[in-house]
Amino acid sequence: MLARRTWPCLTAAIGLVALGPAAVPAQDAADRARRIHASLIGVDSHIDTLQRVLNGNEDISHRLSRGHVDLPRLKEAGMVAPFFALWVPTFYKGSEAVRRTLQLRDAMQMVFDAHPDQIELATTAADVERIAGAGKIAAVLTLEGGHQIADDLAVLRVYHRLGLRSMTLTHFRNNNWADASTDRPVHNGLTDFGRQVVREMNRLGMIVDISHVSDKTFYDTLAVTSKPVIASHSSCRALSDVPRNMTDDMIRALARNGGVIGINFGAGFVSAKDAGALRQRIGQAVATEPDLVGQALDEFARADYLKEYGEMKPAAATIDDAVAQVVHAVRIAGVDHVGIGSDWDGINMVPTGLEDVSKMPALTAKLLERGLSEEDVRKILGGNLLRVLRAVTGR
Numbered sequence: 301m302l303a304r305r306t307w308p309c310l311t312a313a314i315g316l317v318a319l320g321p322a323a324v325p326a327q328d329a330a331d332r333a334r335r336i337h338a339s340l341i342g343v344d345s346h347i348d349t350l351q352r353v354l355n356g357n358e359d360i361s362h363r364l365s366r367g368h369v370d371l372p373r374l375k376e377a378g379m380v381a382p383f384f385a386l387w388v389p390t391f392y393k394g395s396e397a398v399r400r401t402l403q404l405r406d407a408m409q410m411v412f413d414a415h416p417d418q419i420e421l422a423t424t425a426a427d428v429e430r431i432a433g434a435g436k437i438a439a440v441l442t443l444e445g446g447h448q449i450a451d452d453l454a455v456l457r458v459y460h461r462l463g464l465r466s467m468t469l470t471h472f473r474n475n476n477w478a479d480a481s482t483d484r485p486v487h488n489g490l491t492d493f494g495r496q497v498v499r500e501m502n503r504l505g506m507i508v509d510i511s512h513v514s515d516k517t518f519y520d521t522l523a524v525t526s527k528p529v530i531a532s533h534s535s536c537r538a539l540s541d542v543p544r545n546m547t548d549d550m551i552r553a554l555a556r557n558g559g560v561i562g563i564n565f566g567a568g569f570v571s572a573k574d575a576g577a578l579r580q581r582i583g584q585a586v587a588t589e590p591d592l593v594g595q596a597l598d599e600f601a602r603a604d605y606l607k608e609y610g611e612m613k614p615a616a617a618t619i620d621d622a623v624a625q626v627v628h629a630v631r632i633a634g635v636d637h638v639g640i641g642s643d644w645d646g647i648n649m650v651p652t653g654l655e656d657v658s659k660m661p662a663l664t665a666k667l668l669e670r671g672l673s674e675e676d677v678r679k680i681l682g683g684n685l686l687r688v689l690r691a692v693t694g695r
């Protein structure tokens with residue numbers, strides 16, 4: 301199970317990034333970036349936009365002045381295959397977390413039903429290609445937090461039936477079978493049941509997502525999975541030392557597994573200058589434990605989200621920090637193992653120059669300027685994540 305392919309692209313990638321800054325003139329790069337985005341199947345492995353639909357009652361079928369993402373902006377940017385996270389805060393416990401997951405799935409269905417001309421559920425890579433080919437947004441649905449299965453593999457299997465195709469094993473806090481990166485370890489990684497969850501996800505054809513898990517849980521997961529895994533929205537700890545990011549050793553191990561790290565654009569994720577603010581925000585989120593259930597809990601969650609993410613807070617990071625993250629990940633993992641996991645609408649500090657999904661062509665232009673080829677950039681913007689989706693779902 302641990303036998304791994306080797307990835308010859310790694311050495312090629314090292315040579316390529318070594319070209320360094322200003323390898324391509326800026327105007328040239330901007331024109332090429334525009335061309336790439338006009339014919340792109342861009343895949344983003346993590347957006348939290350569904351929170352705005354459920355909590356803010358927002359109609360994302362229209363171009364909005366609020367938020368980071370809506371369907372028109374996704375389409376314009378060519379980021380046509382976002383992974384919509386059904387994120388449930390860890391203050392939803394047990395069956396309450398299942399109920400909240402179903403609310404989010406229902407909210408997503410209402411978007412599908414109201415706008416069949418604009419968006420459709422995608423459960424395979426073939427679906428993504430077909431739906432994007434028809435000019436629509438291909439929505440891949442994911443779970444954010446293993447607590448959402450309420451310690452029951454039957455719940456996981458029904459989520460798969462509802463079209464869910466990925467799950468982060470934890471969120472900010474440990475659950476009953478896996479340690480999180482932002483909590484005190486109690487399981488020393490994955491428990492035996494946690495290993496069963498990974499195997500069942502492999503069998504069902506769901507992508508195992510190791511963003512949010514502790515370093516030990518990450519290595520335990522790699523030891524048991526038979527399929528490539530992703531870090532849907534994490535960046536490199538070498539550049540911003542927060543536990544939610546990955547060490548270079550973890551990034552290398554993820555590449556050997558055939559997986560992909562989706563670079564998170566949150567200011568604290570990309571830049572050490574904003575890391576303190578991110579640590580503080582996570583600390584506050586972990587401390588929140590209201591003793592509520594049902595509608596009262598939903599009202600609390602709504603107010604909490606709108607307060608936390610309603611408006612952006614000032615950040616020191618710029619788009620160049622995000623570029624540096626992508627380049628570092630390519631240098632460590634190889635160009636076949638890096639993707640985009642923006643965390644749009646789930647971050648409250650964004651880099652200057654990368655304020656929402658419409659700014660993606662500017663990021664691409666800077667990657668071209670740094671000497672990455674068009675082919676490499678297309679892999680990073682979607683090709684790599686599409687490969688993992690195909691490998692895991694079988695189509």
Ligand SMILES: [Zn+2]
Pocket residue numbers: 444512533646
């Ligand atoms: Zn997250």
